[in-house]
Amino acid sequence: xxxxxxxxxxxxxxxxxxxxxxxxxxxxxxxxxxxxxxxxxxxxxxxxxxxxxxxxxxxxxxxxxxxxxxxxxxxxxxxxxxxxxxxxxxxxxxxxxxxxxxxxxxxxxxxxxxxxxxxxxxxxxxxxxxxxxxxxxxxxxxxxxxxxxxxxxxxxxxxxxxxxxxxxxxxxxxxxxxxxxxxxxxxxxxxxxxxxxxxxxxxx
Amino acid sequence: xxxxxxxxxxxxxxxxxxxxxxxxxxxxxxxxxxxxxxxxxxxxxxxxxxxxxxxxxxxxxxxxxxxxxxxxxxxxxxxxxxxxxxxxxxxxxxxxxxxxxxxxxxxxxxxxxxxxxxxxxxxxxxxxxxxxxxxxxxxxxxxxxxxxxxxxxxxxxxxxxxxxxxxxxxxxxxxxxxxxxxxxxxxxxxxxxxxxxxxxxxxxxxxxxxxxxxxxxxxxxxxxxxxxxxxxxxxxxxxxxxxxxxxxxxxxxxxxxxxxxxxxxxxxxxxxxxxxxxxxxxxxxxxxxxxxxxxxxxxxxxxxxxxxxxxxxxxxxxxxxxxxxxxxxxxxxxxxxxxxxxxxxxxxxxxxxxxxxxxxxxxxxxxxxxxxxxxxxxxxxxxxxxxxxxxxxxxxxxxxxxxxxxxxxxxxxxxxxxxxxxxxxxxxxxxxxxxxxxxxxxxxxxxxxxxxxxxxxxxxxxxxxxxxxxxxxxxxxxxxxxxxxxxxxxxxxxx
Numbered sequence: 001x002x003x004x005x006x007x008x009x010x011x012x013x014x015x016x017x018x019x020x021x022x023x024x025x026x027x028x029x030x031x032x033x034x035x036x037x038x039x040x041x042x043x044x045x046x047x048x049x050x051x052x053x054x055x056x057x058x059x060x061x062x063x064x065x066x067x068x069x070x071x072x073x074x075x076x077x078x079x080x081x082x083x084x085x086x087x088x089x090x091x092x093x094x095x096x097x098x099x100x101x102x103x104x105x106x107x108x109x110x111x112x113x114x115x116x117x118x119x120x121x122x123x124x125x126x127x128x129x130x131x132x133x134x135x136x137x138x139x140x141x142x143x144x145x146x147x148x149x150x151x152x153x154x155x156x157x158x159x160x161x162x163x164x165x166x167x168x169x170x171x172x173x174x175x176x177x178x179x180x181x182x183x184x185x186x187x188x189x190x191x192x193x194x195x196x197x198x199x200x201x202x203x204x
Numbered sequence: 205x206x207x208x209x210x211x212x213x214x215x216x217x218x219x220x221x222x223x224x225x226x227x228x229x230x231x232x233x234x235x236x237x238x239x240x241x242x243x244x245x246x247x248x249x250x251x252x253x254x255x256x257x258x259x260x261x262x263x264x265x266x267x268x269x270x271x272x273x274x275x276x277x278x279x280x281x282x283x284x285x286x287x288x289x290x291x292x293x294x295x296x297x298x299x300x301x302x303x304x305x306x307x308x309x310x311x312x313x314x315x316x317x318x319x320x321x322x323x324x325x326x327x328x329x330x331x332x333x334x335x336x337x338x339x340x341x342x343x344x345x346x347x348x349x350x351x352x353x354x355x356x357x358x359x360x361x362x363x364x365x366x367x368x369x370x371x372x373x374x375x376x377x378x379x380x381x382x383x384x385x386x387x388x389x390x391x392x393x394x395x396x397x398x399x400x401x402x403x404x405x406x407x408x409x410x411x412x413x414x415x416x417x418x419x420x421x422x423x424x425x426x427x428x429x430x431x432x433x434x435x436x437x438x439x440x441x442x443x444x445x446x447x448x449x450x451x452x453x454x455x456x457x458x459x460x461x462x463x464x465x466x467x468x469x470x471x472x473x474x475x476x477x478x479x480x481x482x483x484x485x486x487x488x489x490x491x492x493x494x495x496x497x498x499x500x501x502x503x504x505x506x507x508x509x510x511x512x513x514x515x516x517x518x519x520x521x522x523x524x525x526x527x528x529x530x531x532x533x534x535x536x537x538x539x540x541x542x543x544x545x546x547x548x549x550x551x552x553x554x555x556x557x558x559x560x561x562x563x564x565x566x567x568x569x570x571x572x573x574x575x576x577x578x579x580x581x582x583x584x585x586x587x588x589x590x591x592x593x594x595x596x597x598x599x600x601x602x603x604x605x606x607x608x609x610x611x612x613x614x615x616x617x618x619x620x621x622x623x624x625x626x627x628x629x630x631x632x633x634x635x636x637x638x639x640x641x642x643x644x645x646x647x648x649x650x651x652x653x654x655x656x657x658x659x660x661x662x663x664x665x666x667x668x669x670x671x672x673x674x675x676x677x678x679x680x681x682x683x684x685x686x687x688x689x690x691x692x693x694x695x696x697x698x699x
Contacts, residue, residue, distance in 0.1 A: 022545050023421055023521050027659040031666075032638045036292060036306040038266035038313045050666040076541075077422035080455065081659060082638075083357040084264065085373035106425060106457050107357060107371050114375035165249030165389060174247060176375075178275060181383035184244045184252055185280070188385055191243055191254050192281075197347060198256075201478060201485035 004092060005116025009170040012098040012118065013143040014070030017060045018131040019048075024074065025081035026108065030090045032082075043086055044093030061094065065138035071151075073131050074101035076124070079108025088112045098144045100151055100160060102127050113166050116175050120144060120151065120160035130158060146171050232393050232495040233462055234428050237368045241351045243385050250387040256350035257362075258380045259336045260287040260323065262314040263640070264355030268377035269317040281384040282322035286345060289314060289327060290335045291640045295603050295630035298328050307641065321381075334606020334632045337361040337574035341445060342608050344474025348463035348490040353380055358574045358656065360451045363460030364444035365467055366493060368428070370458045391457065392502035394427040398435035400509040405691035407584065408443035409450075409576060409654070409674035411435070413515040416454040417525035419505065420542075424456030427503065430495060431461050435509035441470040442580040449575045450656050453522035462494035516561050516687055517658045517672040519549030524658075525672075528689040532559045552660055553669050554648075562687050566671065568651040569600035569682035570663075571627075573637040576654035576675045577605025582613045585654075585675040586621040588683070588693055594626030595685030601628035601643070603635040627682070639664025652681035 034046040052059040060066050072091065078101045079087060088111045091099070099112065099119045109119050122130070133140065133156065140153045144160070146167055151158045162170075169175040192198050243252040265287070272278070279285065292307040302308040318325040326332035326339055333339070337358050340346045346362040352369035353359060355377040362369035376386055396415055402408075416423075429451045431444070439447065444461045451459025461467075468487050471477040478486040495501075513527035524546070526532070532550070534557035535543045550556060555564065571577075571585050582604065594600045602622050604610035610632055613619055619629040636643040637655035644664025645651055651663055651670050658670035671687060680690040 021548070022541065025521075025657075025659045027638075027657070027662050031661050032640050033664070035263050035640060036304075036310060038309060039270065040267055050661045053666060077425065077455070080421060081357065081453075081657060083355060083359075083371035083373055085267075085355075085375060088373075103422065103425065105422075105455065107373060111373035111375065114373060163249075163389070168248040169250075172248065177246070177250075177387040178277075178379050178382050180246055181252055181379055181385050181387065182277075184385070185383065187243045187252075188254060188280075188383060191241070192384075195240065195254070195256070196489050197350060197478075197486070200482045201489055202482075 005097065008173040009116050009118060009175065010147060011143055011145050012071060013141065014097070015066070015068055015138060015140065016071040016073055016134045016142050017066035017069035017138070018073040018134050019060060020075060020131060022076045023080055024078050026079055026084050026087035027081055029079065029087040030084065035084060035086055040086065040089040040093065043090035047090035047094045068095070070095055070097040071142050071144060072096045072099045073127065073134055074099060075127060076102040078104050080105040083107045085111045088115055088117060092117060100127070100130065100144065113169065113175055114177070116170065118144065118146060118162060118170050120162050122151065122158055122160045126158050230496050231499045232430060232501060233366055233460060233493050234368060234391070234393050234430065236493050237349055237351065238390055240349065246387055250389050252385050253351060253388045254385050255353045255380050256284065257340070257345055257352045258285040258384070259340055259352065259354035259359065260285055260377070261291060261336050261356065262289050262310045263291045264374050265317065265377055266310065266313045267374045268355070268381060269321070271375065271378040272381050275382070277382045279321040279323065279381045284384055285323045285381065286340065287314060287318050287323050287325040288333055288336050288339055291634045291638065293328065293633040294641050295633050295635050295643055298631050304642070331607050331611070334609065335574045335577060335634055337445070337449065338577055338605035338609060341365070341441070342474070342606060344471055344477035347471065347477070348467060349493045353386060357452045358449050360456070360458045361445050361449040361574060363448040363451065363458050364441060366460055366463035366490065368458055368460065371452065391428045392426055393430055394424065394456070394503040394505065395430045395432055395501045396505055396507065398431065398433040398507045398509050401435055401438055402509045402512060405676070406512055406514055407674040407676065408439055408446040410512055410515040411509065412447050412450040413517065413522065413525045413672065414512045415507065416450065416523050417515065418507070419454055421453060421521045421523040422455045424451065424454040427456050429454070429456040429459035430501065431459060436461055437464065440580060441466060442578045445578065446575055450522065453656055463490045464494070514674065514677050514690055516677065518553065518555055518561055519546065520552055520658055520660050521545060522656065522658060522672060524549055526561045528562050528687070530561060532557050532561065534558065562689055564671065564687045565650070565685060566652045566681050566687065567598065567649040568645060569594070569598060569678050570603070570636045570651055570653040570655065571601070571675050571678050572603030572605065572635050573655035574605065574634070575656040577603060577609065579609050579612050581654065581675045582609065582618050585679045586618045588676045588679040588690060589625040589627065590621050592625055592683045594682045598682055598685050600626060600682040601630055603630045603643070604632045606632050636663050638662060652678045652687065654678050
């Protein structure tokens with residue numbers, strides 16, 4: 001298992017796997033019963049637990065050929081529903097370091113960003129082609145490059161997009177927002193002194 | 205620049221000039237509240253947004269507190285964070301320790317974290333415990349013009365007050381604890397304009413299921429939904445909460461209603477609402493936050509409330525809804541993009557195209573959740589249950605949204621109505637909305653549920669099935685053992 005993301009996230013390389021379907025919600029990524037924990041540590045084994053149970057070994061996350069994959073290829077509105085960060089945590093602890101799909105639910109996207117996991121978008125037809133390529137050859141190595149904004153193997157190259165803000169945060173290693181937010185503590189204090197509802201609805 | 209003169213709350217004789225927020229940034233409520241809470245522009249283009257009210261529960265906070273400790277940080281503004289326990293609490297016996305050691309560990313961890321950080325915890329038996337999105341409004345914590353964040357997607361509920369309220373992940377909970385702020389990107393605003401009025405027997409739940417069905421579960425991604433129009437203005441606060449609660453099911457991270465007299469009347473006298481001179485100043489300020497009549501929104505979709513019927517979901521996303529008189533759609537009736545998940549829904553739900561939704565047999569009836577677990581929801585349900593009885597073989601239970609809701613309902617005798625009708629009356633919590641406590645479906649059971657999500661496996665069984673509907677419709681389903689148009693019951697009440 002590679003280390004979790006840390007610092008600059010510029011290029012994610014590795015093999016890929018795909019989860020097909022629109023509107024895959026976070027209840028499916030990590031069912032609620034696994035949220036009964038005070039640490040994220042054990043979630044890697046539980047990712048897609050019910051879907052995997054149903055497919056009895058045939059689920060992509062159980063197939064031997066995908067076991068070392070680090071790039072997940074998905075379709076539209078991936079990660080909708082519950083805000084549970086347990087979902088990207090489970091994916092990350094299984095080994096996922098980047099997600100490429102048609103679109104992502106906003107909270108899921110933000111949760112991934114907070115872990116240093118880029119969620120890059122490509123057009124629906126492109127995603128289908130990438131999924132077919134991944135399914136056809138699980139050994140193929142891919143690289144998601146946040147500088148050139150491409151997902152490429154030695155045989156193909158696809159353009160991907162990430163909004164400028166999140167992309168810059170990843171490339172500069174500032175995706176962990178806590179320290180930036182704390183740098184502005186005095187501005188927070190100033191704002192608190194102005195906000196009507198914190199000042200009996202009058203300014204001082 | 206024009207200004208509004210308020211009396212200072214501390215010395216009423218001295219006038220203090222406050223520039224009304226409306227004049228700082230003419231536009232939508234979303235724009236105004238956003239601008240008021242903007243701390244700084246962060247490198248990379250996001251905005252540091254101050255969080256006026258941070259709500260915490262036991263499921264998404266333990267790792268946030270751990271993360272805070274790992275970084276050597278403490279809670280910046282413990283007085284701006286309020287905690288409760290809701291997801292994992294049993295609804296039968298709530299005696300400690302809980303029978304489930306994992307649930308007990310989660311609550312004791314929350315208790316320890318709150319005690320160490322000086323955060324108020326509304327625990328079991330305090331009279332203030334309940335689902336986080338039920339207790340914050342009833343305590344008067346949720347107010348117009350605030351930013352409200354919680355590690356829970358249904359935080360959109362608090363937008364009912366004219367707040368910007370949104371769910372966050374655990375890393376962001378840590379950020380709020382550390383800094384009382386968040387790195388956020390501004391959303392666009394889509395006005396959901398609902399003209400006319402809802403018909404008798406049609407509720408806010410039906411309205412939001414109708415909106416989601418129309419715009420899709422990803423239609424709102426990138427948007428805040430501003431609900432407005434005559435049908436919205438006529439809704440009570442609790443109905444507005446139901447509406448905003450499910451904005452996220454349509455992909456919109458927040459939904460809101462502009463504050464008006466109904467909002468103010470609801471807030472007045474609540475424990476954390478302003479009082480005395482501050483009340484009048486607050487109402488003036490709140491009024492100034494409403495979207496200006498000439499404000500430009502990014503998008504607008506118009507609905508006619510009068511055509512909306514009681515609405516029930518048939519599939520595995522909240523967007524797969526049907527009017528009670530409709531049938532499960534065939535693939536040809538759907539957009540190509542909707543067909544794969546519809547195909548999966550036919551299989552998972554074991555419902556075939558052309559099947560009328562009315563008449564689908566149900567096994568379990570659940571009334572509760574942050575969507576529909578408030579007093580008015582229980583009143584609406586009890587009005588249908590009164591004098592009737594749950595059908596043989598159906599398990600039915602009512603889980604009040606909070607201790608306050610439970611005690612108020614008991615004072616009105618609603619618990620007796622439910623019990624006489626064959627429902628179980630439980631203690632407050634999230635319960636079978638997401639089944640993190642012992643309340644869950646078994647096997648392929650199918651539920652009629654007043655909750656918000658019909659995802660595969662959502663209610664605790666990997667192949668359990670959920671039909672979302674209003675509380676009154678849940679009772680109608682319970683009484684007949686199958687999905688039933690509540691309006692037919694209302695027209696022919698049992699004697």
